[in-house]
Amino acid sequence: MIPALVSLPGSPWDVLPSGIHPASLDEIQIAYGYNERRRTLLSGLVDGATALVRAGCSKIYLDGSFVTAKPIPGDYDACWDPAGVLSSLLDPVFTDFSDGRARQKARFGGEFFPSSIVEAGSGRAFLDFFQVEKHSGGKKGIIEVSIMTDATILRRLNHDIQ
Numbered sequence: 001m002i003p004a005l006v007s008l009p010g011s012p013w014d015v016l017p018s019g020i021h022p023a024s025l026d027e028i029q030i031a032y033g034y035n036e037r038r039r040t041l042l043s044g045l046v047d048g049a050t051a052l053v054r055a056g057c058s059k060i061y062l063d064g065s066f067v068t069a070k071p072i073p074g075d076y077d078a079c080w081d082p083a084g085v086l087s088s089l090l091d092p093v094f095t096d097f098s099d100g101r102a103r104q105k106a107r108f109g110g111e112f113f114p115s116s117i118v119e120a121g122s123g124r125a126f127l128d129f130f131q132v133e134k135h136s137g138g139k140k141g142i143i144e145v146s147i148m149t150d151a152t153i154l155r156r157l158n159h160d161i162q
Helices: 027-031 034-052 103-107 149-159
Strands: 017-024 059-063 078-082 112-115 141-146
Touching: 027 034, 027 141, 027 149, 034 059, 034 078, 034 103, 034 149, 103 112
Parallel strands: 017 141, 078 112
Antiparallel strands: 059 078, 059 141
16 A cells, blocks of 8 residues: 655755655545546556566556656656566666667666666665765655566567457
């Protein structure tokens, strides 16, 4: 269950409370898919998550203005757990960080980073970096999705097979 957003001094939007909050893509759709822009972003997130599952990825973590009270988010940020991922099956778009990750944004509407790589400006792994609100520096939450067993992804994979 996705917790209610909370106010964080210095943040322009309400954010998730500190911590990693497990949720399904269906729950994310209910909580955050309330306008056309958000539904478009969510569709791209599902496309990216499906491609990651095909490579053996089991979890993603969702961050960015998409999981805040910002009415029209510009994009979403996600990081993925590299454990079990077969590089031979990983779509090269997930390792292309050129041009400000332009290929990822064009294809999925957001950005995907391996959770264990270090964000250059902060020196923190992306999983930790995502839990810091960029305007205030305060702690905020992110959402964890177990994509390997997520009903939305499984429906997509089954549809693709048929």
